[in-house]
């Protein structure tokens with residue numbers, strides 16, 4: 222199987238974007254060693270990093286392309302070990318254009334307890350539209366992680382899920398949006414963790430969460 226000529230330019234542009242976005246993971250201290258990955262959907266394909274390769278070596282030429290069943294279509298190295306999970310999300314969530322997985326410290330700490338992060342900060346209402354949910358414990362190697370991500374996020378506004386005893390996966394309309402969700406997730410996971418050391422954080426009323434989420438998703442920023 223080869224990339225259709227009609228997608229060549231889009232695939233090459235996605236390789237540039239996904240390579241650059243992998244550099245954001247160590248930049249925002251979301252990963253150690255090689256423990257994180259970013260993908261972006263292009264038609265019936267996904268662009269993702271090769272497994273176990275240092276972020277220092279992840280340029281556009283290093284990126285690999287898979288079909289949405291996770292089969293390698295282009296590239297000379299094995300795709301990320303989480304490719305099956307990314308591919309499952311794309312197959313079952315048509316609106317998703319980007320997926321990120323990290324083991325960021327504070328988000329992983331909440332995942333280790335199997336506890337959702339309560340919506341106690343306006344930044345959480347803005348970006349996540351409520352609490353950040355926990356997905357089921359699932360072992361890498363088949364569709365179980367992907368299935369757990371989809372089943373959990375289908376029931377929430379949140380673009381982030383804490384896979385129990387593992388770590389966060391985030392989704393977005395493109396890879397940049399999914400990376401942003403991963404960055405903000407770690408920030409709120411840390412803030413709420415610290416807050417809870419000093420007392421019980423105060424929940425935000427649902428009406429306020431809905432209002433903040435609508436503003437941030439539809440008004441905030443440049444239009």
Ligand SMILES: O=C(CO)[C@@H](O)[C@@H](O)COP(=O)(O)O
Nearest residue numbers: 255256257258272273301302
């Ligand atoms: O945690 C795991 C494997 O257990 C992976 O998410 C992490 O090491 C990243 O793997 P890849 O380098 O993307 O194959």
